[in-house]
Amino acid sequence: MADTKPLPLGYEDLEISTQIIIRDALARGIQIEMVDRKENFLRLKQGNHIEFVKEASKTRLDSLMTYLVMENKIASKLVLDEAGIRVPVGRNYSSLEDTLKDYEFFLDKKKVIKPVTTNFGLGIGISNPGDSLEKFTNFVQIALGLSSSIIIEEFIEGPEYRFLVLGDAVVAVCNRVPANVLGDGKSSIRQLIVKKNEDPRRGEGHKTALEKIQMSEVELNILKDQGLDFDSIPEFGKQIFLRKNSNISTGGDSLDVTELVHPEFKSIAIAAAKAAGAVICGIDIISSKIESKPDPKTYAILEINFNPVLYIHEFPYSGKPRFVGDKILDLLGFN
Template sequence: ITTALDQLVQHFGLGDYHQGLVKQVKDAFADPSHTLAAQLLPHIKDKSLASFALDKALAYHDYDWTAHYALKGYEEMELSTQMLLFDAIQKGIHFEILDEQDQFLKLWHKDHVEYVKNGNMTSKDNYVVPLAMANKTVTKKILADAGFPVPAGDEFTSLEQGLAYYPLIKNKQIVVKPKSTNFGLGISIFQEPASLENYQKALEIAFAEDTAVLVEEFIPGTEYRFFILDGHCEAVLLRVAANVVGDGKHTIRELVAQKNANPLRGHDHRSPLEIIALGDIEQLMLAQQGYTPDDVLPDGKKVNLRRNSNISTGGDSIDVTETMDSSYQELAAAMATSMGAWACGVDLIIPDETQIAIKENPHCTCIELNFNPSMYMHTYCAEGPGQAITPKILDKLFPELVALKHQN
């Protein structure tokens, strides 16, 4: 038997995993103590494995709650995709992972098939819409043509062009960001006029992420993320930029390490919060506040490590859906509709949220639309109740299941 298995592995060129399985079979033939039955034998008490099974069940229960937000067995997938899969299972929707690395799923119920990428990219969006939203220049022009407020600025395709623009903005508050990237990568924000040296550094950081860079006016106010689905606002999030608060004892580097020890923080969108980095952008931000990573912060002193508040760059998430005025939710939904977007994130800067927003007097500025908005940050929040979005995605993809549920 083992010879036949060896030949099978060799014939199909199978790897280490299958070779290891054959080795286990060989070891069990050579020494019966390696068999599954022999391994279970010491755990039998009073002719029963009940005690052993209970111990295992408790261990698995503890393991499951080490990261309660994760779908066990699928932790390598992006967290929003894990959440969608969990809800698909609850609703009785069949699924197949077509490409784990690309987060590409096939979902089906009876003969109804839907393909989903990244948890919320579906056939409901026209192909050109995500392409338009990925291009910040195109997005701004479409929104401006529709009468919505966007920040003024210009686009550059070389460092030399960007540097030549400096005399026009040297006394202004500005934002420097890549043209077509997401997750807050490569963004530098100057709430005070930037020196030529810092401005050049910001351009270099942005050009490292894209071949084109935008330099825009900085809009004062508070940034909120609105999650829009099918013309309706489903969630609103206040994202607080990555930061640490001093205790008079530890350096900024040590405070970052302490905050990163939070089990909710991880890497690559597999956790509700992201690990805080101390890279070029963070150190540039610290320098603007007069600090280095190895300085000890005074007790109670808060410093921001980023000006952009993306969760993907270490920010904190606060759910404000229930307190945000509906006029802003409706305005954000109208912006998404003007782009033709079915599911998207709308980032608004709002100076005073007590003001009522209308299109003619919006009291806000749209700084970005996101074609691939993370859903997990609306559900598993650092503060606030959180909003479940993935079930609503599935209800709209498979309305027949909603109708069936109401019938029952």
């Protein structure tokens, strides 16, 4: 895109969000000291002003307890619920035995099964009404394999949106679309994935604006649920989803919608951040009517993210780039 700001040379091995902070710091004449390159850990100096920044959005502005509350989905749901903010209805568990006791309770419901303390959509399963005990158990075991506790909650229909809250403002909003390809009537899903992955913005390890779409067992199982496989040829114009989670880290697309969302949703995101005591965070909201006045029947807050990536807003798959790195430097008090 012509209106993007190029990243500095020599930092390509770092996460792209860290590259953004370095670019904007250098433009201000701020000295960059690499504390731990593999950990994307920086020290920024401007005269006598010194700040540590890890992974672009971890700073002194948020306390350790704030991080812990945001990281733990049970704790974050608690503070949101107590603040009167709409969250999905659900229950939490710490053992397979206790979870399976509620199999019948959830049987006729579409539900999300997710670990309490993971990021990037790891271990999240979406179980449909009527799913067998075997399938339900498999989702639970995957989630418990990644966290000592899990949450099972109502599935709310609609696109998922990431609100980037910095201080007292929502500075960017993007619609995160799960990994997908668009049929052309002649290419297999495998060929469509390969072609989409040729986009130079797609790479691996959070060092590029977008991540490559994988062709693992996870994607194959999602296709099988649709009666498809990697060799299927979708009809022209048909969108095929390869993931149920919308994370950009698993090949999803980021679509900037900052100017489309209803202002009250931005107020809700700010209130959610304040409920957790957060200065820098990402608020994930699911809503089927994001352009309209919020209705508790059609939206809920899914998560508060303690380490929101910047690149999905700076380098969206489509839409207007939002330059957010400078706003973090402003919050830290740099000139």
